[in-house]
Amino acid sequence: MIDVEYNGMAGSILKVYAKEIPDIPAAVKKESSIKIAGRDGILYTLDGGYESTKISIEFNWIGDEEKWSERWGNIQKWLSARNCHLTLGTDPSCFYKIMKVELEDAAHTTARIGVFKADFLTLDGLRYLKEGQNEHTAEDVVFNPYEISHPIYKITGEGKCTLIVNGKQMIANVGQNLVIDTDRMIAFRKDGTLNNTAISGKYEDLFLMEGKNEILITEGFDLKVVPNWRCL
Structure with a gap:
């Protein structure tokens, strides 16, 4: 299990953890393509800065069956904040700037266990040093x-x-x-x-x-x- 910190709060406080180390997409520089008449191929020019990327994380939690919906509500509130920092427990010295988080529906795997996926949309795909x-x-x-x-x-x-x-x-x-x-x-x-x-x-x-x-x-x-x- 991997702890994830978002908006200054660790998921472990809610007893929510990433199931595995997420894949981190490569940062992509912003560029424009130009087709020049009479010339073969396409010319690419750098515009400065980096494109937004998406970090997808699968989470799960375990708890009392009667509190399943309450826990899911607390998780949604935690991840509803925008323009916040995301830090992964595997890389604690850095963070990503996140514009917003998109959640998929939570599912039961057992009466006490919930699982869901969250997509963190980064500002620029770069890691910022704390x-x-x-x-x-x-x-x-x-x-x-x-x-x-x-x-x-x-x-x-x-x-x-x-x-x-x-x-x-x-x-x-x-x-x-x-x-x-x-x-x-x-x-x-x-x-x-x-x-x-x-x-x-x-x-x-x-x-x-x-x-x-x-x-x-x-x-x-x-x-x-x-x-x-x-x-x-």
């Missing part, structure tokens, strides 16, 4: 051994500063603190107040490329980075 959700110094994340990542930059200070990543810059007016989330493409204060007007520049210019990166910020400002590392 360590990459923590704050790091810029020096700790300048080398990215994984895929291109969309980090969060947390700036503390007062006044106008310039954040430079790989030679590309973003100008920010910081009033004590500012968070720049390049994945959601928003800027806000630590209390959650949106502050998109405080920045000037392109969010995608602040992505961390594979390999070595350079991160600089105006002197007098403190910078922490949540790298959002992700891999195949």
